[in-house]
Amino acid sequence: MNTSIDRASSAPDVDNSSIPRLQRVRTISTLIQVVAVSLGFEMLLGFPESLGLIPRLSILALILFCIVLRLGWLTLVALQASLFFQEPENQSLQQAPSGLLFVVVAILSIVAAMNLPIMHRWVTDYILERLRFGSSRDSKSVFRLDIVTIAARCLQFGLVAILPCFLLAQFPIGRQSSTWLKWSLDNGQAVWPGTLMMVVVFGVFVLVRENAWRQLLPSQASLYLRSIQLIAFYRDLMVFERFRLKQLNKNVAVDLKSKSNLIKRPKQIRQKSESNEPDSKGLS
């Protein structure tokens, strides 16, 4: 295997005298990356009538903090919070396509936050490779990725960015909602988005259920059917079972009692025979 990671592991083979220099380069590259990300977000989140400088910087610091700490979900929450406080309300749907770039960068930053060590290593290794070998070395060897993987990821992020625009365009948002409601009531078409949503949701639900069922192993499918059956008959069977256990415990108790009687019996018999002695004498 000759991947970029191979080269990462071979980095410590460099001469010992160059280690401080390499560490310095590594630190500088980290700083450059962080500054680049900050500038990108600052440009993207720069709404004209937004908060003051300090709150904006605070939010930005929070986002960077989340990225550095590899908290992808918190990065999303921080971005949502920044939008919640900075983005103007009742915006027009016409602005949706312009948000494409922001969405792509935001999702990529979340992904980067979740895979920061690997990406950090890639970037620094690239810089180190450039410093050590100059531009003569083919940089493609450092980032040798599969075409299939790249294509799949590009398609994925493209769809993730474009589909929201398409989906949001189907529904009235903000200012449009009141005009759309008036229009739809006038034309008697108030339910069509609901119908569309129901069809989509039902279709997705059927697909997901069908796929989940097909994914099951035979033992899982059997257990699933068993558990459904159990839920249906549990209450009745539980009563029977508790009754059976109660009877069983009672029998055990009776058994123990009879055993204890057996142990005491000789004494009782003796007492009885002693008490009956005069009668037996009389009978004889």
Place this chain on the structure above:
Amino acid sequence: MTRLAQLFVVAGMIGICLGLFRGQIFLAMLSLSSLLWVLSEWLLFLGQTRFQVPRLQPVRLVNGEREVNRSLWADSMIQVRCQLQQPIVLYGVTFALFDVVPANLPLPASSVVRNPESKSWLIRTFFDFFRYAEKNPSNQFRLNSWRLPTSQADRHVSELHWDYSARVRAAGNVLFPGFRITIQSTHGLFRSVRFLKCEQSFRTLPSFVDAGEYQSLTKKSNVIPRHGIHRLARSGMGSELLELKEYAPGDPFKSIAWKISAKRDQWMTRQYESEVPARVQLFVDGSSSCRVGGFGFRLLDQMTFVAASIGRMAINAGDQVGGVLMDERGMRRLPPLSGEKGFQVLLRAISDFAVNPSPPPRQLTQRMMDAAWDLLSQRFPELLDFKINQFPFFVFPLLPNSRARRVQRFLIAGALAEINGLTIREHVALIHDDLAMARYIQALLNLAGIPWITPVVSSSERLDRDPIERLNQLSQSITTAVGHARDNEVFVVMSDLLNSIGFLEFLLPAVKLAVAKHHRVSFICPTTTFQRPSKSVKPNLAGDWSTDDLLLVAEQARLQIQSEQLRRELHRCGASLSLSGERNAIRMIMTELDAAKSGRSKFQGSLR
């Protein structure tokens, strides 16, 4: 779906609602995009698990062999190599592969073997083995697995393999159930655990002392008889002179010693020694009390070692070895065996006998439930999925801990019902009946190769079988052996008699009968402390004594008293006794065998 993915979904849903409500397009778009991203990751993960995971076909080679009909030896090291044969293409998947190791194989840290051939980063960096699950630090219940983690950096792997070595603890069997694989999506949003069955069961033969290690304590005869024939100091049809005696009518004329008769002026005849084969009869008592403990630490393990060693030496000397294996299930009689083939038959019989049967029933405990949960999570993870193993809604109990235990019980009951193919009514019984649940959990743990330790059996309850029944069985087997025996046999009785001293009257008549029939009877009572009780051990409580030390001393003192009593009782009957399952016991038996071969009537029995 992992907790991380759940957080993303929740954040995305809240963001969409807020965005739509307030008309913030960017917020709605970002939230919807994050949801779609999670959805796309899920679809990718589904594809990976569905199409790529079935291609993972791990293979295990034990000592370089894949065949399961080969045997392993107790107390020997084995080399295990696990490999993925099929080429794997794992796009963005992190997976960890665990080889589930049975309890009969302890994994020493020194047995980690790195792969020197591989030069990839993956192997050098991540190719570290570690214990997977050690739930209880008290070493009472342990599930061992070794794992190989790989990452998405390893995209094209043609073959992965890793080696480890382990020592087989005891005779019986070693069952490798399979591999546990954990697959995780690129960003850790989805995770799936599967168990890939790759069952390999090996019979483990008992270890034994090499032939020739012990020398006989008696002087060998000058004339060596044929292999397997021994000179007995009784008159017979042998070739060696035993004695001269006065002529009696009926003696053959050819036996008259003419020169001696002339010197003594009296008719004298020669008496010759008899030449007979000697036979060893092994009586191995594998009752419950002998099977308690971890593999390698059971009394039965000491017995199998001694039995195999005696068998090896006797067969090397040309003697025949028979045996009776007995426990609660009944008796199994082995015919007199000789030669290498006979020795293999003997070892196989002992090995099968050393496999633990169903343990005696006990009360259900929380520890037992936890052990079952651990085992099911490891070997049947797919059956503990909440979405599959559903259970009815319940209100009570209200406390979180109690609710968690109730849920655990429902899930375990469902998994056990599915594994054992129970009906719905039996399934419900399993939920409510503690005894039924305990029985099925015991069976599950026993089948998984967990030894008879807590929680499979109770540490507080004594597992001694009814001593009268046990000694009656032993007595019956000795009596039957006497009936089948020829002259001059050595009976080696291996049983835990120390706890049955009060009931020896059920056994002693059979011993007296065997001795009266000119057989030699030796008893071996292995002790739990692995040390012979010594008179010199006197507890001095002045120093710092740990609880274990005090328990050991107390156990030694108890054994000392009981062993003295047992020795006296057996000595009166003419039987010898050894209180260890160690090499001294083997030496004592070989001395007895030597005495039997030479025909000396001198009693050899003593406390060894």
